[in-house]
Amino acid sequence: MKIATFNVNSVKARLDNVLAWFKEAAPDVVCLQEIKCETQSFPREAFEALGYNCAIHGQKTYNGVALISKHKIEDIREGLPGDKSDEQARYIEGVIATKKGAVRVASIYAPNGNPPETEKYPYKLKWMDRLIAHTKTLLVDEELLVLGGDYNIIPTADDVYDPKAWAGDALFKLESRQKLRRMLNLGLTDAFRACNAKPHQYTFWDYQAGAWQKDHGIRIDHLLLSPQAADRLKTCVIDQKVRGREKPSDHVPIWCELKL
């Protein structure tokens, strides 16, 4: 089973680009982030025409996540538990049911947190605490679990082109990296790092200042696997070529293959 995560930076502005990638990559399941539309205006028919089912958690203007799957999506839950006053659409999970077995998959769009001296940074850290708490409850069930998404956290200095330039950024500050380490310390596996030792492999390049051309990237899109899923992990690949196409997202897809 091929499971991907892709921050598309507006599904409507990116539709042709995203559909072209779906056709060539033929993923079983895709976690989308930053769809930037309300649930009812998601271009569901375009994905259904390719044989996919859609579970969508959107909002006006910002954020928005979705699960797109060739297989049936069951037990869909929208929104991250732990704060009923939080109206930002950043989390959806569901169980992908197949004849060979089931996988619970979440699409995660963690807060950016910049500028760090504003209320955005504590919101990021508290949101990660809620994700950690929710992940603990999921792990109790010992399912095949894939937490895919834009975590907006650079794990280590090997995952950024210039660690010094990013030292004060919310994506690389110590407290942020500690939150991701706490996720991993629950027993999750970073699928990309489990399969690829080579440093400086990125999933995001800014639109500004020729970042793509200079390979000034960061690795912030991750597939985190429960022990049961990690035992089935065959490979994990970043589709970097997508960033060089017409009207690209500033993120590229990353996918893993699990043997079911």
Added chain:
DNA sequence: ATGGTTGGAGCCCAA
């Protein structure tokens, strides 16, 4: 190089 670009809204915000 304290710059630069993109998308969605609506005469700036978030990334």
